[in-house]
Amino acid sequence: MSATVESLTARTSGALEAVAVVAGTVEDEWQYVTDLVAAWSARLATVGSARLDEMAPEPVESAVDRVIEEALLVTDPHRAIDWLSTLSQVVLVALDERG
Amino acid sequence: MRFQDAAVDARAVVYAGIQADPLVAEAADLLTDANPAQRVLARAVMNGESTDPAAWRTMFPTLFGGAAEPALRARSEAILRASLRVAERGEAVRSQFRGAIVESLTERLLARRAGPAVRRERRILFDGVRAEIHPYDVTVESATPEAYDCKWGARGINPEVLLQLASARSNAATEGVELVVSLVVFDAHRSCLVRLARLGGAAGGMGLVALETLRGLARPRPAPAPPGGPR
Numbered sequence: 465m466s467a468t469v470e471s472l473t474a475r476t477s478g479a480l481e482a483v484a485v486v487a488g489t490v491e492d493e494w495q496y497v498t499d500l501v502a503a504w505s506a507r508l509a510t511v512g513s514a515r516l517d518e519m520a521p522e523p524v525e526s527a528v529d530r531v532i533e534e535a536l537l538v539t540d541p542h543r544a545i546d547w548l549s550t551l552s553q554v555v556l557v558a559l560d561e562r563g
Numbered sequence: 564m565r566f567q568d569a570a571v572d573a574r575a576v577v578y579a580g581i582q583a584d585p586l587v588a589e590a591a592d593l594l595t596d597a598n599p600a601q602r603v604l605a606r607a608v609m610n611g612e613s614t615d616p617a618a619w620r621t622m623f624p625t626l627f628g629g630a631a632e633p634a635l636r637a638r639s640e641a642i643l644r645a646s647l648r649v650a651e652r653g654e655a656v657r658s659q660f661r662g663a664i665v666e667s668l669t670e671r672l673l674a675r676r677a678g679p680a681v682r683r684e685r686r687i688l689f690d691g692v693r694a695e696i697h698p699y700d701v702t703v704e705s706a707t708p709e710a711y712d713c714k715w716g717a718r719g720i721n722p723e724v725l726l727q728l729a730s731a732r733s734n735a736a737t738e739g740v741e742l743v744v745s746l747v748v749f750d751a752h753r754s755c756l757v758r759l760a761r762l763g764g765a766a767g768g769m770g771l772v773a774l775e776t777l778r779g780l781a782r783p784r785p786a787p788a789p790p791g792g793p794r
Contacts, residue, residue, distance in 0.1 A: 493718070495761060496718070496757070496758065496761050499757045499760070499761060500754060500757050503753055503754070503756075503757045504753070504754075507753065521624075523621075523624035523628050524624060526621055526624075527621060527622050527623065527624050530618060530621045530622050531607070531622045534607075534611055534612060534613055534618070534622065537612040537613070538612060540654070543610060543654075545716075545718055546610045546716050546718070547610060548754075549716065549717060549750055549751055549753075549754040550603075550606055550607050550610050552751075553603045553606070553607075553751050553774075554603060554607050554622055554623070557599075557600045557603050557604075557623065557625060558622070558623070558624060558625065560625060562775070563599075563603075563751045563752065563753055563774075563775060
């Protein structure tokens with residue numbers, strides 16, 4: 465495996481959209497879900513742009529793929545809302561970035 | 564203004580049992596000296612589906628990888644074990660445990676600077692003002708009193724909580740007392756700001772302590788920063 469940091473942040477943003485589909489079924493929280501995805505996607509895009517061509521070490525790519533897998537396991541919409549925040553934080557920790 | 568023990572109703576009795584569970588104390592002790600990445604680990608595991616510790620080690624290479632210092636790795640392992648035990652309690656119970664852990668963690672951090680002035684589950688009474696039903700999770704009952712409402716996630720921030728904190732601060736000011744009020748949220752600062760923005764922002768003078776800044780509770784005031792302020 466070999467991936468750039470930018471590709472990992474893009475993968476994460478894609479996963480956020482998928483988790484948001486589950487989370488968005490909580491009707492009262494639809495706007496919050498939308499705002500969370502926008503805020504975290506923007507943060508991930510900033511990191512991706514700043515480290516555009518940097519290759520991520522293999523453990524970091526494995527970490528990102530595994531936490532995306534974990535987030536996509538969640539089927540409860542309320543827990544999915546929690547994971548919109550958690551997924552991005554775990555990826556940023558793996559990339560040694562601040563939230 | 565004065566502090567008073569919360570009424571001992573059925574909810575309080577049930578919740579007191581959870582607060583007294585040794586696992587709550589164990590997790591809070593471990594998290595008191597945890598770094599931000601370790602707090603994210605605890606949050607993820609307690610929110611997660613997987614109960615295989617190897618999966619979580621893979622997700623956190625900076626805590627469990629070969630480059631991690633032995634002491635860092637050891638504490639991370641302990642946090643992972645405790646967090647998995649919370650996760651294994653089932654959804655309803657773990658939700659209560661998570662809340663109790665955040666409160667207990669807040670109490671421990673505040674006690675480092677305020678010692679026995681730190682109390683749990685206390686109401687604040689003001690002259691001529693109808694008492695709030697809900698107690699504050701943690702208070703510091705000193706010359707400059709403090710009141711904290713603790714939340715597991717940013718989603719727990721709601722209009723009622725913001726109103727209660729703002730009203731308490733305002734009522735105290737009417738009596739000439741500077742009451743420090745703050746939210747403590749075991750979630751990312753960014754997510755808290757998103758939530759607060761959706762609710763019209765936090766009232767002036769209300770603090771926000773997020774996952775990244777929890778240890779600031781143990782440091783001498785002035786603390787914490789306002790919700791949109793520097794971290």
